[in-house]
Amino acid sequence: MLLQVFYSVRSERQSVAQTQYNLLFRWFIGLSMDDAVWGPTVFTKNRERLIEHDAVIELFNLVLEQAGDKGLLSGAHFSVDGNLIQAWASHKSFVRKDGGDDNSDGANFKDQSRSNETHESNTDADARLYCKGDNASRLRYMGHTLTDNRHGLVVNAVVTTADGFAEREAAKAMINDAVQAADNPKAEITLGADKGYDAKEFIDALQAMNVIPHVAQNTSGRRSAVPDAIAASAGYAISVQKTKLIEQGFGWAKTVGRIRQVMVRGLKRVDQIFVLTMAAYNLTRMRMLGKIRLQTA
Numbered sequence: 001m002l003l004q005v006f007y008s009v010r011s012e013r014q015s016v017a018q019t020q021y022n023l024l025f026r027w028f029i030g031l032s033m034d035d036a037v038w039g040p041t042v043f044t045k046n047r048e049r050l051i052e053h054d055a056v057i058e059l060f061n062l063v064l065e066q067a068g069d070k071g072l073l074s075g076a077h078f079s080v081d082g083n084l085i086q087a088w089a090s091h092k093s094f095v096r097k098d099g100g101d102d103n104s105d106g107a108n109f110k111d112q113s114r115s116n117e118t119h120e121s122n123t124d125a126d127a128r129l130y131c132k133g134d135n136a137s138r139l140r141y142m143g144h145t146l147t148d149n150r151h152g153l154v155v156n157a158v159v160t161t162a163d164g165f166a167e168r169e170a171a172k173a174m175i176n177d178a179v180q181a182a183d184n185p186k187a188e189i190t191l192g193a194d195k196g197y198d199a200k201e202f203i204d205a206l207q208a209m210n211v212i213p214h215v216a217q218n219t220s221g222r223r224s225a226v227p228d229a230i231a232a233s234a235g236y237a238i239s240v241q242k243t244k245l246i247e248q249g250f251g252w253a254k255t256v257g258r259i260r261q262v263m264v265r266g267l268k269r270v271d272q273i274f275v276l277t278m279a280a281y282n283l284t285r286m287r288m289l290g291k292i293r294l295q296t297a
Contacts, residue, residue, distance in 0.1 A: 001043075001056075003028060005257050005280040012043040047269065056272050060157070060279040067153055067286055077149040078178060079192040079243040082167040083250045085159065085270065086261035087127035087139040094119050094129060094139060116163075126267040130162035141267070143259060143274045144170040145249055146178065149192065149238075151289055152245030157278040159271040168202045172209075179209055190214045192239035200225040214239035252284070253277045 003025055009015045019025045019037045026033065050056060067073055097120050114129065121127050127139040144167065146156035156174040160166045175191050182189065189211045195218035203225040206213045214236050217224035230236055254260040257277035262270050 001276055002280055005277050006284075008256055008258070010258065011263060012040040015043075016040045047264075047272070051268050051272055056276045056279070060275050060282075063279050063282050063286075064153075064155060067282065070286070070290075072151050072153060072286065072289060073148045073155065074150040075148070075183060076187045077190045077192075077239065077242070078155070078175065079147050079149055079239070079246045080144070080171040080174060080197070081194060081243070081246045081250070082142050082144045082170065083254075084130070084132055084135070084162065085141040085143050085259050085274070087121070087124050087141055087270075088261065088263050088265050089121040089124040089127050089139045091139070093121040093123040095122055124265040126161060126265075126270075128162045141262070141270050142166045142170075143250075143253075144174065145246060145278060146171070146174040147246045147249060149190075149242040149245070151285065152242075152248055153282050153285060154249050154278040157275045159267065159274045161267065168197055168199060171197060172202070172205050175206065175211055176209060179211065188212065190235060190239055192216075192243040194243065198224055198226060216240055216243070248285075249278065249281050252281050257281070 003009065004012075004015050007018075009018060015025075016037055016039065019029065019031070023033070026035070031037065064073070068075075094114060096118060098118075116128050116130075119129070121139055124139065127141065129137050130140045130142075131137040140162045141159050142162040143159050144157070145154045147153060148155050156177060158170055158174065160170055171191070171193065175189075179189060190213075191206060191211050192214040193216065195216045197215045198218040203213045203215065212230060212235075213226055214230070215226050217226050217231055224231070253274075257280065259274055259277055262273055264270060264273055
């Protein structure tokens with residue numbers, strides 16, 4: 001599965017086909033030149049087992065442990081953001097929950113009122129019809145990452161259903177985990193985020209966890225919930241600048257990885273792919289950071 005992420009292999013069937021002749025793939029997996037390669041259904045049969053035993057999460061944590069041993073993590077200064085993931089489901093599958101006749105099989109929905117309260121996808125029930133900004137409404141999930149500001153490594157990743165509150169709720173859960181895992185309970189922990197997180201409820205929740213909110217102030221026709229004293233600090237300016245690193249992870253995951261549109265269905269399976277992709281991103285970034293350190297040594 002890691003090879004699929006590293007080399008942008010879109011499906012298990014393509015991965016098996018490449019393993020038949022690609023010696024690099026065989027070396028990575030541990031197969032000799034004449035060993036038989038399993039069929040693509042092996043991935044399907046074992047995916048639920050990997051989810052049940054949290055195998056991907058354990059891999060992600062091992063990568064983080066290695067990054068910590070190399071001094072690549074600050075453990076105190078973080079950034080958070082969310083990004084949309086297109087589900088493996090079409091508009092045609094988005095039909096009424098009650099099975100009522102709306103004179104459409106889902107394919108022709110012009111001039112019809114459709115919402116997540118009345119409709120759901122009959123191929124992926126966890127996907128939600130959602131739009132953000134100028135994007136068109138599509139069936140989507142929302143992926144969230146918490147990155148360490150020192151080098152932009154992802155320290156937490158999770159997928160939720162897509163709605164207007166998911167980003168802040170996921171951010172609170174992830175930063176709370178970071179606070180609990182801090183080596184020094186008295187350490188000054190900061191969290192940077194974009195203007196979308198500038199809400200009084202979210203800022204109050206951070207301060208209740210003794211986390212300093214380095215959230216970009218949203219002053220467009222409103223008063224920012226971030227205290228002016230915090231916004232004027234030198235650490236705040238650094239956090240706002242470091243927040244941009246989080247976009248590198250999402251960009252890599254969507255171009256090299258497979259999360260622009262996932263080819264699995266169900267929240268747990270999408271979350272597994274997302275966490276695995278972020279573990280692969282960390283490994284790639286750690287390799288590049290190692291080369292930079294060697295050049296500057």
